[in-house]
Amino acid sequence: MADVYTPEWYDLVKEAINNRVAGMDGLPPETLHIAVDIEGDGVSPYVDEASSRHFLIRIAKGACEWYREVDEAAQSTDEIKLDYRFVGPASEFDAVVGGVIDPIDAALGGVIKVRGDMRFLMRQAEHVQVLLDAYTHGVQTDWPKGEPPYA
Amino acid sequence: MVHRSYDAIVIGAGHNGLCTAAYLARAGLKTAIVERRHEEGGGVNTEEPLRPGFRFNLHAQFMEFFDIMPMIQDFDLESLGLRTIVPEAQAGIAFADGRPPVILHRPDLLDRTHASIARYSRSDADTYVDLKRRAQAIQQMLAVGLYNPPTAQGDATQAMILESVFGDIGITSHFATKSPKVVIDELFETDELRALLYRCCVEFGFPVDQTGTGAGFLTFVMWTMANWKLVLGGTHTLAKAMTQACYREGVELIENNSVSGIIIEDGRAVGVHTRTGDIRATKCVASNANVQQTLLDLVGEENLSELWIKRAKAFRSGPSHVLGTPMFCLHDAPDYRSAAHDPEINRTFYTLVGYESARECIDYIRDAYMGRMPSPGAGLWVNSLWDRSQAPPGHHSATGWYFLPPASDLSAEEWAHVRATFNDRFLARWREAAPNMTPGNVIEHRVHTPDLMERKNMILEGDFSNGEFSPDQMGINRPFPEASQYRAEIDGLYFCGPSSYPGGGVHSACGYNAYKTIAEDLGLPSPVVSSRGY
Amino acid sequence: MREACDVVIIGAGHNGLTLGAYLARSGLDVIVLERRHEEGGGLCTEELTQAGFLHNVHANYHTFVDMAPPVHDLEVRSHGIEYVRPEVQMASIYDDGTALTVHADIDKTVESMARFSEVDAQTFRRLYDEAHGFVDLLLGTLMYQPPMSVKELTRALAQFGVEDRSEFLGVKLRRETINEFLDQHFTNDKIKAHLAFHASVCSYTTDVKGLAIGFPLLVGKINNWHLCVGGSHRLAHALWRDLAQHGGVMISDADVSTIMVESGRAVGVTLSSGEQITARKAVVSTVDVEQTFLRFLNKDAVDVELREKVENKIAHKDWTLFSVHAAMNRLPEYEAAEFDPDVNRAWVVNLGYSSPAELNEDWRLIRAGKVPDPRPNAAVNSLYDPTDAPEGYYTGLLRQFAPFEVNGVGAGEWDNMGRWYGERCLDVWKRYAPNLTEDAYVDWVPFTPLDIERKMPNMVRGDWMMGEISLDNMLDQRPLPELGQYRTPIEGLYMGGSTQHPHGFITFGPGYNALQVMAEDLNIDPWWRQI
DSSP: OEETTSHHHHHHHHHHHHHHHTTOSSOOOSEEEEEEEEEOOSSOTTSOTTOEEEEEEEEETTEEEEEEEESSOOOOOSSOOOOEEEEEEHHHHHHHHTTSSOHHHHHHTTSSEEEEOHHHHHHTHHHHHHHHHHHHHSSOEEOTTOOSOOO | OOOSEEEEEEEOOBHHHHHHHHHHHHTTOOEEEEOSSSSSBTTSOEEOOSSTTOOEESSOOOBOOGGGOHHHHHTTGGGGTOOEEOOSEEEEEOOTTOOOOEEEEOGGGHHHHHHHHHTTOHHHHHHHHHHHHHHHHTHHHHHHHHTSOOOTTHHHHHHHHHHHHHGGGTOOGGGGGSOHHHHHHHHOOOHHHHHHHHHHHHHHTOOTTOTTOHHHIIIIIHHHTTOOBEETTOTHHHHHHHHHHHHHHTOEEEOSOOEEEEEEETTEEEEEEETTEEEEEEEEEEEOSOHHIIIIIIIOGGGSOHHHHHHHHHOOOOSTTBEEEEEEEESSOOOOGGGGTOGGGGGOSEEEESOSSHHHHHHHHHHHHTTOOOOSOEEEEOGGGTOGGGSOTTOEEEEEEEEOOOGGGSOHHHHHHHHHHHHHHHHHHHHHHSTTOOGGGEEEEEEEOHHHHHHHHOOGGGBTTSSOOSGGGSGGGSSOGGGTTSBOSSBTEEEOSTTSTTOSSTTOHHHHHHHHHHHHHHTOOOOOOTTTTO | OOOEEEEEEEOOBHHHHHHHHHHHHTTOOEEEEOSSSSSBTTOOEEOOSSTTOOEESSOOOBOOTTTSHHHHHTTGGGTTOOEEOOSEEEEEEOTTSOEEEEESSHHHHHHHHHTTOHHHHHHHHHHHHHHHHHHHHHIIIIISSOOOOHHHHHHHHHHTTHHHHOSSOOGGGGGOOHHHHHHHHOOOHHHHHHHHHHHHHTTOOTTSTTGGGGHHHHHHTTTOOBEETTOTHHHHHHHHHHHHHTTOEEESSOOEEEEEEETTEEEEEEETTSOEEEEEEEEEEOSOHHIIIIIISOGGGSOHHHHHHHHHTOOOOSOEEEEEEEEESSOOOOGGGGTOGGGGGOSEEEESOOSHHHHHHHHHHHHTTOOOOOOOEEEEGGGTOGGGSOTTOEEEEEEEEEOSSBTTTBGGGHHHHHHHHHHHHHHHHHHHSTTOOGGGEEEEEEEOHHHHHHHOTTSGGGOTTSSOOSGGGSGGGSSOGGGTTSBOSSBTEEEOSTTSSSOSSSOOHHHHHHHHHHHHHHTOOOTTOOO
């Protein structure tokens, strides 16, 4: 059990991902970098309104190599080329983590925006599903400031 | 990126405006052009308003100044797409009765011209070839004259040139006071050649009966005559290349945006009012618009001295050099009766039709000058004979010029009537000279009349000279003496359009000279290239 | 003219210019060659009637504004371009005097629909909201990347369980016509007629199996129709300027006659004037497949099988457009304004299709080479762009779905019947707007399907989408499977025009997607991919 968005929590998410992909066939060989920008929306108590929390994740051969919080919205650099970015309001991210809404629904509904090569995401649908499942159901999350939906 | 402030603003993207802007930007000024239309080039326009694939130059046609035009050299317009052809047979006249044509060739083929004129008169042939060679030889001198602001010594220089170039054959300085018609009649006896030369003279913009332009006929007209280039793809290709040069220099071209006024603060031009808001100019505003439009419409009388208001109002557009452009989509190119004597008339760049005598030609010109609809006659181009891109395969595009009364001489209804009838009347005449110009050979046609030229390009009265060429509006007097150096009486405001010296014509000299004046005032680099000499 | 460069692009339509500008910004030496005297291809604005009346001869509707990546990457909006998004985007006027209006404001659209059917209005609202949610994803997946196969897409949609999550999106769309989609979800014929009309104007023929796949996206951008102030050609100028400001060159009147191939590699082009331009890195054709493979390439450069396919298998639209361009002295005042005053402010008006059945009947007639009784759509740009006509005057455009070849006689027949059919179209307009009597027109000209091909030979048979819009000719199958990824069997030769996925229309898609492939092949750093 870890508080949402703490290092302990995303270590657990990482572990959950890696447990799930272990032994999976057909994992993409690429190393991918994913930026996540969670925007305070005045609803979620975990991200201050008018500020954002930023995460950077590296996936290599299907597994999560690291998962870290960064100060600013991650940008591509010479060392790290971003492949994807997920952006959305904090309450929506919270709701996804809390299993209240489905991440695919959130993307289809346009509340969480996805940027990057959609072709690759579509082709790796099975693997993407596994990652999302780990994110949403892989970890027992603590909600010290209350659990979504907040209303 | 469109900004709200620039160093320099040019009003109008005609060839002169494009020229001034390109040099300003190259000199390091942040420059924008504000253009009313959706297309650049002003009168350098080519369109296909009739059946697709048939292209027509609606205004500027043949190009006589390209060899000396600084912008073509300085911005390497050829690498940006400007390509030309120089047809061998340049100007000709065809007759309904099938008489031999008279054909003038480009300067390297004068022996053929001699043979053509000699069919009528060996003496005229000798004279023409002699005059043409002498006029060719002074190209550099004329170029220096064009690409410099006018000087007070202009008239004296002209007389001196006449004396030195033609004096030995009796053409002395007093010829400068004659009218072109008198000069032509005095020098040539052949009626057919006279008709052709009258028309070539007025084509250049010199009113044929205007005294005091005789020297101009012998120098400028004789030099440019039959020295004409065809722009591949249509004359608009020049505008494209100039625009592209401007883009590459970083000029912003703000199109579809009319200037409604020039902002004057403390007696200084500091920007323009436009449809989308004010744009400031920290260093200068140059106007490619006519001097009347610039001063009376854009600056406003409240910002002008009484003298300047009077001068601006007195500036005349037309009645000479007002033209209408007919457009014909053809199956076959015209096949003239006169071709029986000399088939080259069927492949002559510019062909006169509708004048059986010098008298008919001069009456036609005078009718138009007097505000009367002339009997139909035209100078015609079938550019697709050389440039296949100007018509669909197996077809031809023909265009031409009619001399017509100034736009304001006729009512809107009368112009509509001209559009509905004049081409048919001309076609009947054309058919007399070229029997294959039957209704079945003409797929579609239309005429672009002076009133529409005024609407499309703001060319007042449809006057191709953009201000009549007469001694009181030429040289140091253009547009009027106080404004002859491209400066307005308002600081920071300059004229770069064809109502300034030297006037209408695709030489961009107004734009080039205006840049020289601006450069002098702002301490910018001179555009003069020593090898060029101007 | 210059004799060598890195990349030669054939065709200065919006795709050629877009691709050229990206490559120029990437530091490559680019020359874009255009056969016509004007750049822009379908972005063509000409004073066809009289001076001062700006007629959009082809593209009039810009529906991907701010959705297409090049609009941002090339800073298109900074190049002096002005877009207007009309408040009243479209309307349908029906024979009984009623009218439906589509507004930029979707609430107003729903209100207008509710006057015909409350339940359909609610369905439309759900469809729009849903489509609006995934429009970015759809654009990213289906428009602005090289295409996947239908099979791959279907598999992914199934894997993500999209069908269970969406009321309107699902794998079954690929087996349906737009008509079937409408019948499943809507009840009112007039509402269906309007949505079918809207799809048709976007070239999605309503009775073609599989085209339902595009319907949600069409609805998602139903209120994103933009008008380019001063004529569509201004977008061409903006793109040309971006190209030129970054060192590229556009040459007009450059009629390519040959793509030069050496040892199986495209190395440059020859113009019909005889000039040669060497391309050090690539040649891109943005014109039609036929010209590219049958005219530009020597017979021995093209594999026999491919040549045969180009000769026989390139599918073109089985209908095209007949237009009337009008210079007018008054705006239409529709009788239906009594029912809904907003019709007088509607940019594009469907005159007369009251049910999908009427459209179906016209498709049938048109495919049989018959010219239907006109049910044109009317667009008066001057309502939202006063600069497109002299003061006190207006520029009008009627468009009518029409066959290319008429009555078994051929397309040449259009030269004889253009004015006649134009008059009939104007008569229909007058029926709905009685003030449009003969004296309302300063001038008007017909622009026939044959004229389309004459002006733009790459729009073969007047095919303004440059290839049939059908499931067989979509995605990686467009225009042929071996050309579906913008590469050709000839090394260094690419296809980057609307023959490619996604299709014609001002999408920027083909040029942008060709860029992705070329970036891979030429090792260009994709600076534009800002994640």
